[in-house]
Amino acid sequence: MNKAIGRTVVAGAGLSGIRSALDLAETGYKVLLIDTSDHIGGLLCQLDHQFPTSTCGYCRMLPMFDRDRSSQHCLRKGLVHENIDILLSTELISVEGEPGDLTVTLKQTPSLIDPDLCTGCGECETVCPVFVNDAFNEGLTKRKAIYLPSPQSFANAYTIDYAACTRCGECEKICPTGAVKFIEQDRETFKILVVDDEKIVRDSMKEWLKEEGFSVSTADSGQTALDLMGSQSFNMMLTDIKMPGMDGVALLTKAKQINEDLCVIMMTAYAEVDSAVGAMKQGALDYLTKPFDPDVLISMVVKIYHEFEIAEARVEKVDALILSGGTQFFRPELGKNSYGYGVLPGVITGLEFERLISGTGPGLDPGSGRLLHPQTGKPVRKMAWIQCVGSRDVHSGASFCSSVCCMISIKEAILAKEKFGRDLETTIFYMDMRTIGKTFDGYRLTAQEEKGVRFVRARIHSLSQDSQHADKGLHARYVDLGGIVHEEDFDLVVLATGQRPNQQMADLAAKNSIGTNAWGFIETQPFSMTRTSRAGILSGGSLSGLKDISESVTCSSAAALGACKVMHAAGKRRRPESDGEIPVDLARETPRILTVLCRCGSDFSKKLDVEVLEAGLARIPEIESLEIMDNLCTEEGWTTLIEMIEKKMPNRLVLGSCLSCSHKQKIKQLETSTGLASNLIETMDMVSVLKRYPGSHIREATQGIERELKILISKSRFKNPVPMERVASNQAALVIGGGIAGITSALSIADCGYHVDLIEKGESIGGNLLWMDKTVDGLDIQAYLDECVKRLESHEQITIHKQTRVASTAQRPGEFATVLQHEDKGHQTLLHGVTILATGGNQAPLEPAVGDSQYNVFTQKEFEMAIQDQTIHPEQLNSVVMIQCSGTRDERRNYCSRICCIRALKNALFLKEKNSDTQVYILYRDMMSYGFFEDYYTRAKTLGVIFFQYDLENKPVTEFTDGHCLVKTHDLLLDMPVEIEADCVIHATGILPDLPEALADQYGAALDGFHFFKEADSKFRPVDSMNYRVFSCGLSLKPCTIEEAVSSAEAAAIRAVRVLAHERLVSGKTVATTRTATCSLCEMCVDTCPYGARFVDSLEEKIVIDPAACQGCGVCAAVCPSGSAVLEGLGSQQMLDAIDMALS
Amino acid sequence: MEPFEPVIIAFVCNWCTYTAADLAGTSRLSYPTNIRLIRVMCTGMVDPQYVIKAFLEGADGVLISGCHPGDCHYINGNYKARRRIKLLKEILPRFGIEKDRLRLTWIGASDGIEFAEIMTQINDQIIEMGPSQTRLNKAI
CATH class of the missing domain: 3.50.50.60 (FAD/NAD(P)-binding domain)
Incomplete structure (x- = not known):
């Protein structure tokens, strides 16, 4: 089938x-x-x-x-x-x-520019007369209406901003390859109806839109508009909201009944923006605030015209x-408190600041290395960040915390310090510093102590500027924790804008x-x-x-x-691995290199002397011939190239063209149609090389191209033409740990069709979930766990080993051999291709000095279990004190465990629900109720839970006197000592990972400073280890909620499945090998390989390589004292020859 | 006498500095054309023999440029390069090559402007130092 x-x-x-x-x-x-x-x-x-x-x-x-x-x-x-x-x-x-x-x-x-033809030469940009704000630089700079979408974009193809383009046609005329083609647009068929009770508005809009070529009708009231719609059809309606009789919103509803596809734009005065936003929920596309600039109107209409009329629908x-x-960023100018954004110079958003200081941004002063003010151009000396702009703010419709802005602002402040020197003063004004990751707290400390970033816990209400003394910058007033009012001036204020859907x-x-x-x-x-x-x-x-x-x-x-x-x-298959034909072994053939250059780019003919080039290359014996051709990017050109290869039968190809012809897919196509292996094809981006030679320096440009070609030829002629290596790969998985992360990853891998062995050291499956009752959202954890365990036990692809540990493991390319040790049954050896370390973690125990169980002093876990066992009756509690960050976020365990604040809120809400008279006190340092959990924080405050903030210098102390606990703390807000008598004290002790170093080490994984699993890259490979067959998830990876554990387990599962899915794995074309004959087994290459791709085969006494693990960095070749570690594809012979060529 | 135009070999890593060089090109930033780029996978693969070879064959300056510390695609190749270059600088004078003719820089993928600036600066520096002694010896 x-x-x-x-x-x-x-x-x-x-x-x-x-x-x-x-x-x-x-x-x-x-x-x-x-x-x-x-x-x-x-x-x-x-x-x-x-x-x-x-x-x-x-x-x-x-x-x-x-x-x-x-x-x-x-x-x-x-x-x-x-x-x-x-x-x-x-x-x-x-x-x-x-x-x-x-x-x-x-x-x-559709693009008006054919990306296959555009060479990115940029001629069009020079002739385009239109300047608009560059959205990529957040409007800090200008660009043309024809532009490169992003500065580094590989495709290098230009694109047109339809909304800004005036269709003057200059770019079409100048384009050397005919890539720009303005489609004849029939704007007259696009019928627009303008509805407004003011004649002047109707008439001027009609005039503006007619000039752009649209057909425009007008109506002076809602009823007239509906009558008109009865007799003819319209594509778009622009309507005023406030009109006598039927208002714009009512008209919108009725018009949509007549024509469901009608595009509607609302026009409104500033004060009625809310009703316009309401109208958008009823189907309006957008709104305009009166009075508006004709350009704004036109660009909005043109954009919609393109989206709805020109756009092509396709069904897949x-x-x-x-x-x-x-997500989108909150726009401060639309909020109730804009902090003067868009009005006061020097108030910018975080993203604008990032663009300002980017390597491709406009804010750097190359001469002095100072940061320049985006508006005044003067050097910036003093900066401030304001947190929670559009987050944790019910007035802006966001009762949630945006979770990431705290860390972003710390990063920006550090960057500012690093780039522009320590003299630049940076201050972050915050409510709670939510450093909710395992390394984030340390990062904040670095910012504060090493980099000199100032942190002020205060909320700046607004910013102002004295128009007489603009040089003083932005004026901020704030009240500190002690209630004292401060005033300060800043040159630049960055708003940490929150996120929106x-x-x-x-x-x-x-x-x-x-x-x-x-x-x-x-x-x-x-x-x-x-x-x-x-x-x-x-x-x-x-x-x-x-x-x-x-x-x-x-x-x-x-x-x-x-x-x-x-x-x-759904029974779908995967794409077959295209390894059908084994490429011809060319090892014994002399290299015959065909060099082909395409001259389509306009620069080519102007800048190159082909005869000189031919003469230069003729001295290289391996060159079969140098061919110059036209329009390789066209189908015709491509066929010519294929014919040329078929005729000349080279065994290597060096191709110089613009990028569009030299990218991977094209080269792969060439391999399929000519049989010339893609690793024997070298490509050069002619356009970017030629761009280095401005003007008409024919001699230099020719020399430059000749040299670049020669470097490629060096790489080509000394390339070992051995086909790429493949390694057989085991297709079963081992999951270590039977908590929710282990269960989820095992189920996920098994659901994708691969066998999984799951081992658990204990007697029961379920881990930490076994002692939990409900989540803060009220979800039933036991029901969920039961369902998962049932599925796990009945899954035919899963074998569960309880009371089992890993005794030892050995790895060879493509496979692990792990010896399992069962408590009673003894040893068993498993062969598997991937390993998932889901060994979990535990709540840290109470420090002996703090705890005394006869006085009702608990950890959060103990408290929840006591409630379940009914050894504590919440109804009978009068006063409960919760102490956050107990024994954590200090010098001993300097990370935030992320979940304790939420757990505290859950317990506080639970206590208040059981007995609203119970006094609940939460003693905290920063309330880490990130994301939507912020809502529970707000709810707790509403229900009367009392929050005291303390700092590291004054940690809460508990004293025990005849049956009662007395908690002493120093509240920062009151700036005075507080004593609370409590029936029960609950300590949030944080999470301790349970991943033995020896176990991680056996699998080639490493632990971080806090004994959690160390990610290959904490950002971009968050569940991988450096060994590409080993992953981690759940609490052994980092502190997380159940949802987050499930998410990381699923992530680890797909990362594993993508390895398991292949019977054989293929290496890259640049890959390390070993010359065993000269190797002295010093193992320096083994130690230096960051990916653990090199192993010592002690039986055969040689170094073996997992070619799939090798990433081709070549570090091993550089450290090998005897030249036995070789980087195939970029070896020393190729490099030395390339140096010769570069110097020729 | 013709003005001295040095020959400079630059080993640039595929991930960061090569991208920056590309970016400098697409942004039409001019930088000296006598700097000859050789793309390598990682600065960590630059064997000292490549550097010495370049000098002995007549390069007036050699630049090795990769990702910023911590940015390396291969995690720590650039640190390995840094250690190696430090040692290499110690032994270069024994070959009659001033150690300042060898430079190591970090240029990130979006630092097109910085790339052009550094190239110009290195070119100026080598012009000031004059032709390499090994190059003169070769000429004799």
């Missing part, structure tokens, strides 16, 4: 979308990756640095094995993968059907859908009955962070709300797992 290949649509090609797409593509499924914007990479393309490392590791998301199916360069440049089709400027309109058989409708705005049949549209995804959800939560984010099912209310539709990344990079990446991998399960359940 020839089953279809599984295919998933991933809507949104930012960080999350790329993660989901790559996970599925690596597993062997097809992915259609779409994005509404004109470049992939999303928000991360705009950011250069990520917390807490202040670095970027975006490229670490790329595939590890079979690397050459994907592009191997910075992800900001773009992504190419054999199994991923990318559609940009494309919107998802609707989705119908069942999992395994979904029909999605997409709408793609797929199995699953992953939504990963991310992605509007486009929210609309999509509303129209396709996908559930959203109270704040408009996509709602997921209980205990899941990815399953939406519709089966087969998953939510990835921060779409379901408020995640940082590592959480987004984890959640997106989990979404990919969901899609994988759907495809497996």
Whole structure:
């Protein structure tokens, strides 16, 4: 039976979308990756640095094995993968059907520039007369209406901003390759109805829109408009809201009944923005605030015209859908308190600041290395960050915490210090510093103590500026904890804007009955962070709300797992590994290199002297010939190239062309059609080389190209033409740990069709969930656990080993051999391909000095268990004190355990529910009620739970006197000592991981400073170890809630499945090997390999390599004292020859 | 006498500095064309013999440029390069090569402007130092 290949649509090609797409593509499924914007990479393309490392590791998301199916360069440049089709400027309109058989409708705005023909030469940009704000730089700079979507974009193809373009046609005239083609637009058929009771508004709008070529009718009232609609059809209606008789909103409702597809824009005065926003919920597309600029009107209408008239709909049949549209930033200018954003110079958002200081941004002063004020151009000396702008703020409709802004602001302050020197003063004004990750607290301390960032716990109400003394900057007034008013001036104030739901995804959800939560984010099912209310539709990344990079990446991998399960359940197959034919062994053939240059780019003919070039290359004996051709990018050109290869029969090819012809997919095509292996084809981007030679320096340009070609020829002629290595790979998994993370990952892998052995050291499965009753959301944990355990025990692909530990393990390429030790039954050896370390963690015990059980002093776990055993009766408690950060977040265990504050809130709410008279006190340092948990914090405060903040210098002390506890603390707000008599004291002691170092070490994984599992990259590979076959999830990875544990377990599962899915793994074309004959077994290469790809085979006494683990960095070759470690594909012979050539 | 135009070999890593060089190109930033880029996977693979070879064959300066510390695609290749370059600088004078002719820099993927600036600066520095002695010896 020839089953279809599984295919998933991933809507949104930012960080999350790329993660989901790559996970599925690596597993062997097809992915259609779409994005509404004109470049992939999303928000991360705009950011250069990520917390807490202040670095970027975006490229670490790329595939590890079979690397050459994907592009191997910075992800900001773009992504190419054999199994991923990318559609940009494309919107998802609707989705119908069942999992395994979904029909999605997409709408793609066609580009007026043919990306296959555009060489990125940039001539069009120079002639374009239109300047607009550059959205990529957050409007801090100007760009033309024809522009490169992102500065590093790999495709290098220009794009046109339809809304700004005046269709003057200059770019079409100058384009040397004919890539720009203005389609004849018939704007007259687009009928617009303008409804306003003021004649002057109607007439001027009619005039403006007519000038743009649209047909315009007008109506002076709602009724006239409806009458007109009865007699003719319209495509768009622009209506005033406040009109005598029928108002705009009523007209909207009636008009939509007549014509459901009518695009409606509301026009309103500033004071009625709320009703306009309300109208958008009833189907209006957008609104304009009166008085408006004609340009704003025109660009809005043109944009809608393009989206609704020009855009092409396409229908795709797929199995699953992953939504990963991310979130949007809150716009301070629309809020009730704008902090003067958009009015006062120097008030900017966090993202604007990141653009300002980016390597591709406009804020750096190259001469002095100082930060320049974006408006005044003067050096900035004093900066402030204001936290919680549009978060934790009911007035802006956001009672939630945006979770990530605290860390982002710390990062920005550190960056400012690092880039512009310690003299730059930085202050962060915050409410609670939510450092909710395992390394985040340390990062804050570094900022405060080493970098000199000032943290002030205060809320600045507003900013002002003295117009007489603008040089004094922005004036801020705030009240400190002690109640003293301070006044301070700043040059630059950064607003840490909160997050909002992605509007486009929210609309999509509303129209396709996908559930959203109270704040408009996509709602997921209980205990899941990815399953939406519709089966087969998953939510990835921060779409379901408020995640940082590592959480987004984890959640997106989990979404990919969901899609994988759907495809497996629907009986879809994976794409066969294209290893049918073994390439001809060319080892004994002399290299014959065909060099082909394409001259389509206009620069070519102007700048190159072909005769000189030919003469230069003729001296190299391996050169078969140098061919110059035209328009390689066209089908004709491509056929010519194939014919040329077939005729000349070279065994190596060096190809110089523009980027569009030299990218991975094209080269792969060439391999299929000519049989010339892709690792024997070298490519050069001619355009970027030629761009280095401005003007008409023919001699220099020719020399430059000649040299670049020669370097490539060196790499080509000394390339060992051995086919790429493959390693047989075991297809079973071992999961260590029977907690919820272990259970979930085992079930997930088994659901994808692979065998799993799950080992648990204890007698029962369930881990920490066994002692828990309900979550803070009120979900029944025991019911959930029961269901999971039942499924686990009955799954035919799962073998459970209780009371079992790992005795030892050995690894060889493609396989582990683990010896298990059962408490009674003795030893057993398992062979498996991947390992998941889900050994969990425990609540830290009470410090002996604090605890005394006869006085009702508990940890949170003990308290909850005492409630369940009914040894404590909540109704009888008069006064309960909860002490947060007990023994944690200090010098001994300097990390935040993330979940204790939420657990405290849960218990406080529980106590208040049982007996509203019980006094509950929470003694805290920073309340870490991140994300939507903020609501429980607010609820607790409303119910009368009393919060006292303390600091490290004055930790709470408990004293015991005849049956009572007396808790003494120093409240920061009152600035005085407080004593509370308590029936019961509950300590939040934090989480201790339970991952033995010896166990991790055996599997090639490492532990971090707090004894949690150390991720390969805390941001971009959050569940992987450096060993590509070992993963971790749940509490052994980091402190997490149940949902987060499930999410990380699903992420670990898909990361494992993508390895398990292949019988054999293929190495990259640049891969390390060993010359055993000269190797002295010093093992320096083994020690230096960051991926653990090198092993000592003690039986055969040689170094063996897992070619799939090797990433081709070549460090081993550089350390080898005898030259026995060789980097195949970029070896020393190639390098030395390339140096010769570069110097020629 | 013709003005001295040095020959500089730059080993740049595939992930960061090469991207920055590309970016400098697409952003039309000019930088000296006598700097010859050789793309390597990682600065950690730059064997000292490549550097010495470049000098002995007539390079007036050698630049090795990779990702910022912590940014390395291969986790820590750039740290390995840093250690190696430090040692290499110690032994270069024995070959008659001033150690300042060898430079190690970190240029991130979005630092196109910085790339062009550093290239210009290195070129100026080598011009000031004059032709490499080994190059002169070779000429004789």
